[in-house]
Amino acid sequence: MSRSIPLSISPSITLATTRRILRQLRHDHRTIGLMVGVPTLLMILLRYVFDGPGAFDRIGPMLLGLFPFVIMFVVTSVGTLRERTSGTLERLMTLPMGKLDLLLGYALAFGLLALVQVGVALGVSLTWLDLDLTGSVWSLLLVALLNALLGVALGLLASAFARTEFQAVQFMPAFVLPQLLLCGLLVPREKMAGWLEAISNVLPLSYAMDAMRRVTAEAEFGGALARDVAVIAGCVLLSLLLGAATLRRRTG
Amino acid sequence: MMSSTGSGRAGPDPAVAVRDLRVERGGRPVLHGLDFAVPRGSVVGLLGPSGCGKTTLMRCVVGVQIVKGGEVTVLGEPAGSAGLRRRVGYATQSPALYADLTVRENTRYFAAVLGAPRSDADRVIGEVGLGRARDQLVGTLSGGQFSRANLAAALLGAPELLVLDEPTVGLDPVLRQELWELFRELADRGTTLLVSSHVMDEAGRTDRLLLMREGRILADGSPEALRARTGERDLEAAFLHLIAETAGSPA
Numbered sequence: 116m117s118r119s120i121p122l123s124i125s126p127s128i129t130l131a132t133t134r135r136i137l138r139q140l141r142h143d144h145r146t147i148g149l150m151v152g153v154p155t156l157l158m159i160l161l162r163y164v165f166d167g168p169g170a171f172d173r174i175g176p177m178l179l180g181l182f183p184f185v186i187m188f189v190v191t192s193v194g195t196l197r198e199r200t201s202g203t204l205e206r207l208m209t210l211p212m213g214k215l216d217l218l219l220g221y222a223l224a225f226g227l228l229a230l231v232q233v234g235v236a237l238g239v240s241l242t243w244l245d246l247d248l249t250g251s252v253w254s255l256l257l258v259a260l261l262n263a264l265l266g267v268a269l270g271l272l273a274s275a276f277a278r279t280e281f282q283a284v285q286f287m288p289a290f291v292l293p294q295l296l297l298c299g300l301l302v303p304r305e306k307m308a309g310w311l312e313a314i315s316n317v318l319p320l321s322y323a324m325d326a327m328r329r330v331t332a333e334a335e336f337g338g339a340l341a342r343d344v345a346v347i348a349g350c351v352l353l354s355l356l357l358g359a360a361t362l363r364r365r366t367g
Numbered sequence: 368m369m370s371s372t373g374s375g376r377a378g379p380d381p382a383v384a385v386r387d388l389r390v391e392r393g394g395r396p397v398l399h400g401l402d403f404a405v406p407r408g409s410v411v412g413l414l415g416p417s418g419c420g421k422t423t424l425m426r427c428v429v430g431v432q433i434v435k436g437g438e439v440t441v442l443g444e445p446a447g448s449a450g451l452r453r454r455v456g457y458a459t460q461s462p463a464l465y466a467d468l469t470v471r472e473n474t475r476y477f478a479a480v481l482g483a484p485r486s487d488a489d490r491v492i493g494e495v496g497l498g499r500a501r502d503q504l505v506g507t508l509s510g511g512q513f514s515r516a517n518l519a520a521a522l523l524g525a526p527e528l529l530v531l532d533e534p535t536v537g538l539d540p541v542l543r544q545e546l547w548e549l550f551r552e553l554a555d556r557g558t559t560l561l562v563s564s565h566v567m568d569e570a571g572r573t574d575r576l577l578l579m580r581e582g583r584i585l586a587d588g589s590p591e592a593l594r595a596r597t598g599e600r601d602l603e604a605a606f607l608h609l610i611a612e613t614a615g616s617p618a
Contacts, residue, residue, distance in 0.1 A: 131479035139467045142504065202463030206520070209429055210480045211452040365433045365447065367392055 123213045132212075132220025133227075136194075140228070150190070150228060154182040154236040162244040172247045172331065176255060177300055179236055180327035183229040183263035184320065189287050191221060191270030196283045199274070204362070214359040222267045222355065229263030230256065250330040254340065258326045261347045265319055268354035275361030294320035299328075319350040380443055382407045382528050382559035383428055388437035390423050397423050399582045400437065405561055406575070410554045413563040414570050414606070415579030421563040422460060424579070425530050428561060429457045442527055453481060456526035460533045460563075462517035466506030470497055470516050473505055474523060483524035491519040494549060496542070511538045518546070522553075529553065531562045535569065547572045567603040578606055585609045 140147055158175060165171045198204040207217060233256060240246035248255065273290055277283035297307070297315035304315050304325075315321045326343035333340065383405035390398040397420050405411045413421050426432035427439050430447020439446035442454055464473045474488035492501050495515040500508060505516055518534050531550075535543045547569070550560050554574070562573070570576050571590050578586040578593075586593055586609050590602060597608040 127482070128480050131476060135465070135468070135472070135476040138472055139465060142467050201466070202459050202461060203465060205431055205459070206457070206463040206477070207480065209431060209452060209455070209457050210477065211449070211482065212480050365431055367433050 124215050124219065125211075125213060128212055128216040129219045129223065132217060133223040136221060136224035137227070140224075146190075147228075150186060151232050151235050154179070154186070154232055155239050157182070158236050158240050158244060162240075162246075171244070174300070175240055175244075175246050176248065176331040177324055177327045179233055179240070179255065180259055180262045180323055181295070181300070181320075182236065183233055183259050184266040184323060185287070185291055186232070187225045187229055187263045187266030188270040188273070188291060189284070191225060191267045192274040192277065192283045192286055193280060195221070195271055195274040196277055196280055200280075205366075208362070208364045214362045215355070217362070218268075218271055218355050218358055221271065222264055222351075225267045226260055226264050229266075230260055233259040233263075248330070249332050249334050250336070254336050255327070255330045258323065258330055258344065258347070261326075261344060261351065262323045264351045265323060265347055265354070268351045268358060269319075271358035272354050272361065275358065291320075294318045297321065298324040300324055319347060322346040322350075380407070381405055382409075382442060383561065384438075384440040385424075385427075386438045386440075388424070388427060388439060389435040390420075390427065390432060391435045392423070396435075397582050398427070401584055403577060403584060403587050405559060407559050408554055408557050409574040410550050410560045410562065410572070411575045411577060412570050412573035413561060413577050413579065414567065415565065415585075417565055419579045420582040421565075421579055422532055425457075425532050425561065425563060428528075429455060429530050453524060454527045456521035456523070456529045458518050458521035458529075458531045458534055460536070462505075462513045464505045464513070464516055464520065467504065469502050469504055470508070470519070471501045473516065474519055477520045478523050481524040487523050487525075491522040492516075494522055495519045496545060511542060514538070515542075515546075525558075527558060529558055529560045529562075531560065533563055533565070535564065535566070543569070567601075567606060570602045576602075578609060580610060580613075585613055 158178065161175060161178060162171050165174070237252065237255065241248065269290060273286040274283055277286060297304070297311060297318055298320040299315070304312055304321060307315065322343045326340055326347065329337070329340045329343065381404040385401055385403050388398055388401040389396065401424065413424065415421055423432060427434055428441060428446055430451065441451055444451055468476070470492060471488060474491055475485065478485060478488045492498060495518050497512060497515055497519060500512055505513065508516060514534065514537060518531065521529060521531065535546055538546065550562060554560055564570070573590065575589055576586065576593060577584055593602065593605050594600060597605040599605040599608050
């Protein structure tokens with residue numbers, strides 16, 4: 116099998132990969148438009164569906180954390196599956212490309228995109244939609260970015276188990292919807308049955324949503340928020356490493 | 368220690384030395400203990416009908432195929448070693464490029480991954496004659512242009528060994544002629560080329576031929592030697608002659 120150091124990283128290859136992915140997106144205006152426009156549109160809808168600042172202030176920021184997670188999950192899992200089926204992944208594996216170079220390249224590109232996505236939706240929410248945020252905008256952006264990276268990392272991992280693009284798209288509901296049901300967005304986690312709460316305690320999206328709730332309600336970047344952020348970052352790293360393990364230089 | 372494997376014909380250190388290579392796919396053997404060597408600086412043709420194991424053999428040389436047994440030594444190192452990733456260029460049969468990038472964006476990216484100079488990206492596009500299509504999206508290229516763009520990516524970084532899987536398939540005779548001239552030019556500069564094809568009339572352009580059928584090598588030698596051995600002028604006829612000969616004699 117591969118005799119190279121599995122965790123070697125080359126910044127120049129990683130950055131070249133990030134540039135390549137962004138360039139691919141630049142040729143695809145519709146995807147960019149959808150990625151940036153849809154979350155903003157949904158925030159506007161949400162604001163007028165609730166038609167009152169209270170509920171919007173509570174749920175709005177949580178959705179700002181959810182969008183990058185869901186969208187980056189789908190985009191990444193389909194994107195990496197395309198690399199597998201088009202043969203470009205195999206080509207890259209014959210070149211001096213480290214597995215983490217590829218994964219970090221994706222994480223950087225989609226992380227940047229997520230910042231734009233959340234930045235626009237947040238800007239519109241804070242100005243036009245009168246979103247009331249107790250915590251700082253920067254902590255919200257930090258958590259949103261981590262959520263996007265979590266989506267990228269889990270999407271990369273999920274794509275390893277998909278043989279076709281149909282399967283890859285099905286992984287979205289399979290990976291995301293159970294987490295969405297249990298993350299505390301619909302029912303507070305502490306009000307769930309004990310076994311459900313126990314499951315929600317090991318799902319990364321629960322921490323992502325907790326972090327968003329704290330950013331909304333607490334002015335300080337407190338210890339609880341720091342713990343949530345650390346848990347999400349740990350999940351991102353773990354999924355990236357697991358994702359790297361699914362990339363094979365030799366296949367049958 | 369590695370130089371003793373393979374044949375001694377090509378000097379102490381052939382570009383590729385394969386010993387008793389066996390591969391199974393889906394539980395069925397597809398390569399049955401192959402032995403051969405590719406001398407440096409030569410153009411070696413890998414010929415045989417579709418499905419005879421050419422692609423699997425090339426994947427072994429590049430080091431992306433899981434093998435059952437045997438040894439594949441490339442440029443003195445075990446196939447697939449990290450050190451070989453800059454020294455071996457590989458073009459798969461179905462082009463492996465980003466359809467949503469232009470030709471030049473593709474070669475620039477792969478050049479960056481290889482650490483090759485940026486000017487290389489334009490050089491290889493020129494070498495395969497795609498200069499006028501360089502800013503075209505790969506997804507909009509014709510089949511022949513697509514496979515030439517794929518070849519261009521394999522030429523990046525001036526590798527010592529080029530493994531090209533059916534690089535001329537679907538090309539018109541003029542382009543095929545040009546590509547074979549390019550292969551000859553590269554070999555004259557010291558590059559070793561392992562080129563597969565299922566078209567027999569390309570066999571005459573090689574220095575050396577490996578004729579494959581059903582996962583075995585039927586013949587290994589220069590086109591002239593093959594003609595002399597079989598008494599056939601035409602290489603296609605020589606191939607048929609060899610098949611009849613192997614079928615007639617117990618292995």
